[in-house]
Amino acid sequence: MNQPLHHPTRVVNRGDRLFRGILRLFGLVVLAIALLILVELWEVARPSVERFGLRFLIETQWDPVREQFGALPFVYGTLVSSLIAILLAVPLGLGVAFFLSEMAPRWLREPVSFLVELLAAIPSVVYGLWGLFVLVPIIRSLELAILRTGLSRVPLFSGAPYGIGMLSAGVVLAIMIVPTVAAVSREVFRAVPDSQREAALALGATRWEAMKVVFDYGRPGIVGAVVLAWGRALGETMAVNMVIGNQPIISASLFSPAHTMASVIASEFNEAVEPMHVAALAEIGLALLGLTLLLSALARLLVLRVERRSRGRQAAQGVTSP
Amino acid sequence: MKVLRWMAGMVLAAALAWTPLAVSAQTIQLNGAGATFPYPLYSLWFEVYRSVSPDVQVNYQAIGSGGGIRQVLAGTVDFGGTDAPLSDEQLASASVPILHIPTVIGSIAVVYNLPGVGTGLKLTPEVLSAIYLGEITQWDDARLKALNPDLRLPSLPIAVVRRSDGSGTTNIFTTYLSAVSPQWAERVGSGTSVSWPVGLGGQGNAGVAGLVRQIPGAIGYVEIAYALQNQMTYAALQNQAGNFVLPSLEATSLAANAPVPEDLRVSIVNTPDPHGYPIAGFTWLLVAQEQPDPVKGKALVEMLWWALHEGQALAPELDYAPLPPNVVALAEAMIASITHQGQPLLER
Numbered sequence: 001m002n003q004p005l006h007h008p009t010r011v012v013n014r015g016d017r018l019f020r021g022i023l024r025l026f027g028l029v030v031l032a033i034a035l036l037i038l039v040e041l042w043e044v045a046r047p048s049v050e051r052f053g054l055r056f057l058i059e060t061q062w063d064p065v066r067e068q069f070g071a072l073p074f075v076y077g078t079l080v081s082s083l084i085a086i087l088l089a090v091p092l093g094l095g096v097a098f099f100l101s102e103m104a105p106r107w108l109r110e111p112v113s114f115l116v117e118l119l120a121a122i123p124s125v126v127y128g129l130w131g132l133f134v135l136v137p138i139i140r141s142l143e144l145a146i147l148r149t150g151l152s153r154v155p156l157f158s159g160a161p162y163g164i165g166m167l168s169a170g171v172v173l174a175i176m177i178v179p180t181v182a183a184v185s186r187e188v189f190r191a192v193p194d195s196q197r198e199a200a201l202a203l204g205a206t207r208w209e210a211m212k213v214v215f216d217y218g219r220p221g222i223v224g225a226v227v228l229a230w231g232r233a234l235g236e237t238m239a240v241n242m243v244i245g246n247q248p249i250i251s252a253s254l255f256s257p258a259h260t261m262a263s264v265i266a267s268e269f270n271e272a273v274e275p276m277h278v279a280a281l282a283e284i285g286l287a288l289l290g291l292t293l294l295l296s297a298l299a300r301l302l303v304l305r306v307e308r309r310s311r312g313r314q315a316a317q318g319v320t321s322p
Numbered sequence: 323m324k325v326l327r328w329m330a331g332m333v334l335a336a337a338l339a340w341t342p343l344a345v346s347a348q349t350i351q352l353n354g355a356g357a358t359f360p361y362p363l364y365s366l367w368f369e370v371y372r373s374v375s376p377d378v379q380v381n382y383q384a385i386g387s388g389g390g391i392r393q394v395l396a397g398t399v400d401f402g403g404t405d406a407p408l409s410d411e412q413l414a415s416a417s418v419p420i421l422h423i424p425t426v427i428g429s430i431a432v433v434y435n436l437p438g439v440g441t442g443l444k445l446t447p448e449v450l451s452a453i454y455l456g457e458i459t460q461w462d463d464a465r466l467k468a469l470n471p472d473l474r475l476p477s478l479p480i481a482v483v484r485r486s487d488g489s490g491t492t493n494i495f496t497t498y499l500s501a502v503s504p505q506w507a508e509r510v511g512s513g514t515s516v517s518w519p520v521g522l523g524g525q526g527n528a529g530v531a532g533l534v535r536q537i538p539g540a541i542g543y544v545e546i547a548y549a550l551q552n553q554m555t556y557a558a559l560q561n562q563a564g565n566f567v568l569p570s571l572e573a574t575s576l577a578a579n580a581p582v583p584e585d586l587r588v589s590i591v592n593t594p595d596p597h598g599y600p601i602a603g604f605t606w607l608l609v610a611q612e613q614p615d616p617v618k619g620k621a622l623v624e625m626l627w628w629a630l631h632e633g634q635a636l637a638p639e640l641d642y643a644p645l646p647p648n649v650v651a652l653a654e655a656m657i658a659s660i661t662h663q664g665q666p667l668l669e670r
Contacts, residue, residue, distance in 0.1 A: 061517070062517060063516070063517035064488075064513055064514075064515040064516060064517070065510065065511035065512065065513045065516050065517065066511070066517075068517075132529075132532055132533075132536075133532070133536075136536065137536065140537075160479060160481070162481060162522055162537060163536070163537070164522050164533065241486070241525050242525050242529060245486075245522045245523055246486030246522070246523030246524075246525070247518070247521065247522065247523055257522050257523070259486075259523075263486075266487075267486045267487040267488065267515075267523075267525065268487065268488040268514075268515045269388075269488075270358075270385060270386030270388060270389060270487070270488060271386045271387055271388045271487065271488030271489055271490070271514040271515065272388045272488055272514070272515070273387070273388045273391055273406065273409075273412075273513075273514060277515070278388075
C-alpha cells in the first residue's frame with residue numbers, strides 16, 4: 001500500500017492548471033489594456049502627428065483657431081512644476097519617514113502615519129480648491145513682499161504678483177506627493193535590518209552616523225519612492241489646473257502663469273470641435289505617456305546602478321573587515 | 323433660495339431615479355448629450371416634463387458642446403446640445419440634415435474687482451477689446467477715465483482673466499470681440515478655445531469668478547447667472563446703438579430681436595436692438611430632421627414644442643433669457659418640419 005510521493009513541482013492537478021490559466025489571463029489583460037490605450041491614442045493623434053511631425057514638440061504656439069499646435073510650453077510646465085514639487089516634497093517626506101521609523105515614540109507613530117496616509121486619500125479637486133482659496137493668497141502676499149524688496153529684477157522672481165502660477169502649482173503638488181514619499185520610504189527604512197543599526201552604534205557611531213548607514217542601505221528603495229512620487233506629480237490634473245493660471249508660455253519666473261500637459265487635455269478636450277484640435281490634444285496625451293515611460297525607464301536604470309554599487313561596497317567591506 | 327430649490331429638485335430627481343416604479347415598460351427614453359452651459363435649465367425642464375408626459379423620460383449628459391456635436395453626427399444620441407452652431411463642413415458630413423433648435427438665450431457679464439467701484443462701469447467695445455488685447459493695462463488709463471468721469475478709478479494694473487477650459491461662453495465672448503474689433507478678429511479670432519494675447523486662465527465659470535473675486539484689479543467674463551449668484555460687480559456695455567446696457571434678462575432677450583436667418587444658425591452678438599445687450603448667444607438642441615423611430619421621434623417633437631412654450635416660463639428662474647416671439651415662430655416652423663419617412667411628426 002505504499003503510495004509513491006509525487007514530486008511537489010510536478011503536481012499538475014486540474015485546479016492548479018485552472019488557477020495558473022486565470023492568473024495568466026489577468027496578466028495578459030493588463031498588457032492588452034496598455035496596448036489598447038496606445039493604439040487608440042495613436043489613431044486619434046495621427047492627423048496631428050502627420051501634419052506637425054517632430055516640430056510638435058518644439059513649437060511654442062498653441063492656437064486652436066488657426067490650428068497651429070506646439071506642445072513645448074506644456075512639456076516645460078509639466079517638467080518644471082513637478083520638479084519644484086519633488087524638490088520640496090522629497091526632503092520633507094524623507095524626514096517624516098525617518099522620524100516615524102527611527103525616532104518617534106510608539107504612541108505617536110500610529111496616529112502620525114495615519115494622518116500622512118490620510119493626506120493621500122484627499123481628492124485632488126479638494127487640493128485644488130484649497131490651493132485656490134488658501135495657498136494662492138499666501139503666495140500672492142509673498143510675491144508682493146518680494147516685489148517690495150526689489151528682488152523682482154531677478155528673472156526668477158519677476159512678473160505680476162497674481163499668486164496664481166508655477167510656484168503655487170509646485171507647492172500644491174508637493175503637498176500631494178509628500179504622503180507617497182513618506183509612506184514608501186518609511187517601509188524602506190523599516191526593512192533595514194536592525195543588525196545594521198546595532199553594528200553602527202556598536203562601532204561608536206553617533207545617532208547621525210547611524211542614520212546615514214540606514215539611509216545608505218535603503219537607497220534603492222528611496223529612489224523608487226521619489227520616482228513614484230514624480231510620476232504622480234507629472235500626471236496630476238485638477239489641482240494643478242486650478243492654480244497654475246493655464247497660460248501656455250515659457251517664462252523663467254516662478255510667479256508666471258504656466259500650463260501643463262495633463263491640464264490642457266482636461267481643459268480643452270470636452271469642447272474641442274475641430275478634428276485637428278482633438279488630434280493635437282491626443283498627441284499631447286501620447287507625449288505625456290512617453291514622458292512617463294522615459295521616467296520609469298530612467299528610474300529602473302538608476303535603481304539598478306545604486307543597487308549594484310551598494311552591493312559592491314558591501315562586498316568590499318566584507319573583504320576588508322577582519 | 324433658488325439654489326436651495328434647485329438642489330431639492332436634484333435630490334428629488336435622484337430619489338425618483340432610484341424608484342423602480344417610475345420606470346414602466348412603456349417608458350420612452352430620449353437620450354441627449356452636449357453643452358454644459360444650459361445644463362441646470364435642462365435638468366429642471368426634463369424633471370418637470372415627467373409630470374407633463376409621464377411616459378417619456380429624457381436623459382441629458384452635460385459632456386460639452388464638442389462632445390454633443392460629435393455624438394449627434396455619429397447618431398449615438400436622440401438629440402445634442404451645443405452653444406456653437408455646426409460649421410458648414412460639419413453639416414455636410416452629417417448623414418441626415420441636422421436642425422438647430424434654439425432653447426434659450428444666455429448672456430455673458432463682464433465682471434471686475436475694483437475696490438470702491440460698484441456695478442455699472444461703462445465699457446465700449448473698443449476699450450474692452452483693447453483690455454483683452456493687452457493694450458490697456460492700467461485701470462486709470464485715460465480711455466477708461468473718459469468713459470467713467472464720475473468714478474474714481476484706482477491706479478491698479480488690470481489682471482485679465484479668461485476661461486482656460488474650452489467653452490461655449492468663450493466662443494460667444496470671442497465672437498463678440500471679433501465682431502467689434504477688426505484687430506481682434508485678425509490676431510485672435512473666435513472659438514471655444516483661442517490663443518489669448520494676455521490673461522490668467524480659470525477653470526470653468528466658477529474658476530474665473532474665483533480669480534476675479536480674489537485679485538484686486540481683475541476683469542473677467544462669466545455667464546450672467548454666476549455674476550448674480552456670487553454678487554459680483556459687472557459692466558454696462560455700449561451696444562451698436564450707442565446705449566450702455568446692463569445684462570438684464572430683458573436686455574438679453576432683446577439681443578435676438580434682429581433679422582435672423584430661417585435656420586437660426588446664427589450668432590446674435592452685437593445686436594442692432596437699441597436696448598439689447600451685446601454679448602449674448604443662443605444655445606441650441608441639435609436634432610435630425612428625419613427621425614428613424616416614429617415613437618421616439620413623436621416624443622421628441624412634443625418635448626421640443628413644450629420647451630419652446632411652457633418651458634420658456636421656467637428659464638428666468640435660473641437666469642436664462644426666454645426666446646423672443648420672432649425666434650419662437652421660426653423654431654416652431656423647424657419643429658413642424660421634423661419627419662419620419664417623410665411624414666411630419668408634429669400634430670397641432
